[in-house]
């Protein structure tokens with residue numbers, strides 16, 4: 686089932702998520718819904734807080750469904766390594782229609798549980814490293830906008846506020 690994606694301005698997006706205590710049937714159901722919602726958007730990643738569930742869990746697929754092996758489900762992920770820096774244009778399903786250059790690590794390794802509860806390590810460079818860092822930020826209640834310099838962030842926020850006033854957000 687496709688779930689509604691919360692947008693910038695929703696308090697749930699700014700709230701740090703708590704660890705998943707156990708991978709229950711309910712969590713499996715949530716994971717299925719998140720994958721379906723990510724592909725439908727379409728997007729390369731989706732974190733549970735974006736669908737209003739304050740748990741440390743995200744899904745990523747840099748191929749957006751074209752290569753099944755690229756689909757990753759990470760539960761209670763943590764960074765093991767982060768190195769280098771890349772600056773690329775970045776957007777977010779919770780901030781539709783906007784993007785900006787964001788500095789991110791060039792390479793990361795994260796460790797967490799997969800959907801079967803096994804411990805997995807995932808290494809990512811380039812877009813995958815960016816996606817991991819972006820989704821980890823969601824779990825900590827941060828959006829890519831929070832990584833922008835004041836003026837750039839201010840300009841985007843002002844445009845969003847204008848859209849809100851006219852009922853378009």
Ligand SMILES: [Zn+2]
Nearest residue numbers: 776777778779
């Ligand atoms: Zn996002």
